[in-house]
Amino acid sequence: MAPGRVPLSGDQAPLVRIRDLHFRRGNREIFSGLDIDIPRGGITAIMGPSGTGKTTLLKLIGGQLCPDQGSVEVDGLNVHELSRQDLYRLRMRMGMLFQSGALLTDLSVFENVAFPLREHTALPEPLLRKLVLLKLEAVGLRGARDLMPSELSGGMARRVALARAIALDPMMIMYDEPFTGQDPISLGVLVKLIRQLNDAARLTSILVSHDVEETNAIADLVYVISDGRVVESGDPARLTASGSEWTRQFMQGLPDGPVPFHYPAQPLEQDLFGEKS
Numbered sequence: 001m002a003p004g005r006v007p008l009s010g011d012q013a014p015l016v017r018i019r020d021l022h023f024r025r026g027n028r029e030i031f032s033g034l035d036i037d038i039p040r041g042g043i044t045a046i047m048g049p050s051g052t053g054k055t056t057l058l059k060l061i062g063g064q065l066c067p068d069q070g071s072v073e074v075d076g077l078n079v080h081e082l083s084r085q086d087l088y089r090l091r092m093r094m095g096m097l098f099q100s101g102a103l104l105t106d107l108s109v110f111e112n113v114a115f116p117l118r119e120h121t122a123l124p125e126p127l128l129r130k131l132v133l134l135k136l137e138a139v140g141l142r143g144a145r146d147l148m149p150s151e152l153s154g155g156m157a158r159r160v161a162l163a164r165a166i167a168l169d170p171m172m173i174m175y176d177e178p179f180t181g182q183d184p185i186s187l188g189v190l191v192k193l194i195r196q197l198n199d200a201a202r203l204t205s206i207l208v209s210h211d212v213e214e215t216n217a218i219a220d221l222v223y224v225i226s227d228g229r230v231v232e233s234g235d236p237a238r239l240t241a242s243g244s245e246w247t248r249q250f251m252q253g254l255p256d257g258p259v260p261f262h263y264p265a266q267p268l269e270q271d272l273f274g275e276k277s
């Protein structure tokens, strides 16, 4: 375990407990009996090939989608049995940072971060100002408070969105592809920030990402999902070294393995020199 990592305690109930989750979109079965535990206090990564349903899973956890069968519990509450009001309350405790985490373009950086506080609390202005500045300080952008979103780089915009996501001091935060489209420096900053925020604020983080290297660098636990189920889970180092052939191919980004490089086709010679089919 990397220095500073919060040891995942086995004796505490997981913050998120998913059992026998089934979900389909039209004819396509996205999940067919998914079981996942997200331990408190750590960073859990959900990985898997494109289209396996990682974003869908976050939406099921956040109660934006409803399972066909099975349950999703967050902090002991069955998300899909809550009244609208209780779901709304629970969502306030779940920060979300989606890839498209668009900032409100006609509001300054400060007002973007203040937005959830103005919406959900009745804090007096001086206190609200202090809180916003502290959140911006946590992401290194206190000095950028008066800028407009159009004046920010992509990496800065994502950090402002992160400050907004933690404005209400959530118990957990869900990141959907936070690294996509970032240059190496912004990427390094984001990776460090996600870890720091998790540990300093004693958050629980769920990270959905394709970026194996970055994700392995900060995750305490990785679930690899494919074809609607968990195919493997564990510590990132162990998974990379000793996972199944399929997991090794995915984690090491190998072009060939159980998932073949070539799309099924007739033999090349036949295509090149045989009769036209």
Ligand SMILES: Nc1ncnc2c1ncn2[C@@H]1O[C@H](COP(=O)(O)OP(=O)(O)OP(=O)(O)O)[C@@H](O)[C@H]1O
Residues within 6 Å of the ligand: 025, 030, 048, 049, 050, 051, 052, 053, 054, 055, 056, 057, 210
């Ligand atoms: N609103 C929708 N209506 C119908 N099908 C959808 C909808 N949203 C997603 N899907 C389908 O559900 C499946 C899972 O999508 P999802 O976005 O959750 O996958 P993902 O693992 O997050 O993919 P990626 O890694 O490419 O972002 C995909 O086949 C997608 O086409």
